[in-house]
Amino acid sequence: MGFDHVLFIEASQNTQLEELQKEIAKKLQLSSDAGQQDIFNALKTKNIVLLLDNIWEPVNLVRLGIINPYMSDNGSSKAYKYKVMFTTRSEDVCARMEASKRIKVECMEPDEAWVLFKHNVNLAVIESDEKFKKIARQVMNKCGGLPLALQVVGKAMSNRNTIQEWEDILSSLKNSGTEVVQGVQESLLPILKFSYDNLPRNIHECFLCASILQWLRKDDLLELWMGLSLIGDFVNLQQAYGKARHIFKNLEESCLLQYSSDDDNVRLHDVIYEMAVWIASDCGINMNKWIVKEYDKFPDEIASINAENWRFANRVIISGKVELLPILTHQCSDLLCLMITDIHNLENIPGGFFIQMPNLTYLDLSGTPIEELPKSIKCLVNLQYLNISSTEISSLPKELKYLKKLQYLLCRDTKLGKTQRVTHVMCVQEIDLFHFLILSTSNMVSDA
Structure with missing residues (x-):
């Protein structure tokens, strides 16, 4: 039809402008860091059609790098074929995008x-x-x-x-x-919940974790499933990966998840995500059962926002720009999983932070700049999984010996030296760990 480029771009509920730019740059075979001006230069004398699928908010086409169709190299007026088509569930988006023609997609006959x-x-x-x-x-x-x-x-x-x-x-x-x-x-x-009910019961929780935490890579999800005891009865990691692949295959065949080999991430339909959140909240009855929050403003004190709801939570997952963790004054007896990850402004963990979490089994502190674990770590007597990868921790506290149920310790890319590793392999033997993983930057030091 005379177009130089036909660009089909899939968006989703939380897609950022930069992500759309990356997808367009990839379609145009530009560098991965190409921005607005690069895309503009590549398209300004071309006939294009841009297809944006499933947008939830208006997209600024100028900031995206899509050109003014009537401007040529020398600024003279010249009309290029220029079409933008998009799908959305919001008529407000149509209005704010100034759509010249709207087509309502009816249900199938x-x-x-x-x-x-x-x-x-x-x-x-x-x-x-x-x-x-x-x-x-x-x-x-x-x-x-x-x-x-x-x-x-x-x-x-x-x-x-x-x-x-x-x-x-x-x-x-x-x-x-x-x-x-x-x-x-x-x-x-x-x-849609029927499809969830139809899954083997042992992978219900696997589906919820993969759906609600869809930004995790496939390998990260495997570790999460292992740490939450959702994958069991394996002799070594290779067998665990095999079980995980079987679970992924089951979820893909049920049309509940998709796996992208390009970035190693999980993909799913926005409605499937909403269903997972709905199911995780006991079908909307307990909205604080899973607390998942990314703080994108700075500074942000969690204690002043939702710490009160932690007492009702089973899972708490937080990331983003955070300086302070809350001082918990109430018992969080239901809290089993706590993930405080990829927070680059968090300097330390309050001394008594873990005292109110007697039943915590899974703790992920990876990607934070903390330099040490507080002594209150000894209160986590039911902890089975601890991840301190990509932190500034250089030594492990002796209080770890109280964690009698600890099965997994992950510490990739830390400052732990060889002496420290040897010392705490001995410590591990004393507390009778079932599985013990200490990971360096590129290889596994111990897998017992």
Whole structure:
């Protein structure tokens, strides 16, 4: 159609302008650090169409590097073919982007929906009997013509081979009391939750961790799963990785997760993310069960924001620009997992910080500039996993000997010297660690 470049860019709920620029630069084969001016120069005399998929906020096309279509090299007026198309769930975004034409994407008609649904189920099974086909159509109707629901529910049903199983699922969907209505998230989530319920029970928590912490790399997720005892019964790391790959495959085949080999990160649909958050909060009943917060302003004192809610939390994950950790004055008995990661302004951990966390089993302090662990670490008598990688810690406190249940200690890229490592391998033997991992910059020093 006469275009020099057709650029298809996928966005998501929290995509930043810089990330979109990187994607465009990659499509144009520019350097990875190409910015607004580089993209502008590459496109200013070209005919282009830019396709932006799934944007949640208006995108500033000038700051993105997309040119004024009527300006040539010498500033004279010359029209280039210049089209921008985008998809969004917000009419407000359409207005603020000054869209000249809007096309509302309707739900699929029943016949179209049936074709997509059959593509994702075991077709031979549902076409083997008219009663089977009738029940399958009823299940399909509960998806309300939404492609994502049709795909996810269809995949979840692909291994159900009896009429009784399908009737049970249909009854479950009917009892949820919801019909999918386009644009109504609340009605879609219970339907999609069926795909979560259909997962093997032992990987439910794996899915929630991978979905809610979708910025983690695949290897980081493996360590998280191991540390939370979600992967067990393995002899060595190679076997653990094998189990993790099987879990990822199961989640991908269920259309719940996608894996990007380009940056080694997990990908998932925004609605799947919302479903995971909803499930993790006991279907919206306990919104403080998982506290996940990235502080992007500076300075920011966590104590003044949400420390009060920690007493109800099972997981607390914080990152960003933080100077001070809260002084906890109340017992956090339900807190099992605490991740304070990639915080470059945090100078120290308050002396009594860990006193109120008697049941904590997982602690990740990686990527923080802390220089030592406080003596109150000895209070974490149920701790099984401790990650101090990429910190300024140069020695381990003798209080670690009180951590009788510790199974994993990760310390990549720290200032721990050889003498310190030898000393604490001896300490490990004294406290009878089951698994002990001390990792240097490039290799594993000990795996016992």
